[in-house]
Amino acid sequence: MVHVYNTKVRLKDGHIGEVVCGNGHRTDFSAPPEFKGNPGMLTAEDALVAAVNMSIMETFLHLIEKKNIKVRAYEADANGILGNRKGNECIIRIVVHPKITVDPGTDFDAVELALNEARKYSIIANSTHATIVVEHKLEVFKG
């Protein structure tokens, strides 16, 4: 089956636009402040880094569920670094730092394998030129 993801943008005023995503999310956006945009809004740069971060989490949850492993908590910082590729500015590197909490007795190797697979099979990570690095931390749930 072919999946198509649709989004609409519309200029509102100045450099501020509205974006409506196919699955229902709607928000204002602008360029980042360093490119004459406004603080407090979604930016294209944030959206790309967020897409990678969200996709790795969702892919991990999908894979870990198949192994019947319970995840008590998952949080991740992701940093996208602006650089230059073939003479053009782009996001050259995205480093994701997931912190995952699991129950005592959980098979750590299985969790790490699922995280490696999430990096490998993430639709969004596979859609970007940026080098994606995942540096994780595993913790045991203390109740």
Add this chain to the structure above:
Amino acid sequence: MVHVYNTKVRLKDGHIGEVVCGNGHRTDFSAPPEFKGNPGMLTAEDALVAAVNMSIMETFLHLIEKKNIKVRAYEADANGILGNRKGNECIIRIVVHPKITVDPGTDFDAVELALNEARKYSIIANSTHATIVVEHKLEVFKG
């Protein structure tokens, strides 16, 4: 100057997470419905297509401003198509359809040049493997 774009994700419940973007936007997200997610929320797939759509608009506005051309309206649909690249699922093609409205007497060639340059210099378009196609429509403002 090095720019770094930071986002944080956190698992809330089930497959629903919260994303906090560096420039201030905060929202819930999930996988898309076809991958067992929820409707009405941001998804990673929508965020990637939105990033390209927003980036081309912001880059175009930046370039057209330098030419002192007034843009009366800008709206764009973008469709990202899920496919397969080197055996992995990814967004293989994103088609952006901007509709741009300008004042009577505006130099159409200059507008089209700015749009071509926006495609060429968009940070996000240059960060993705997807083939990005821009098919525009220019209209004259009728007041």
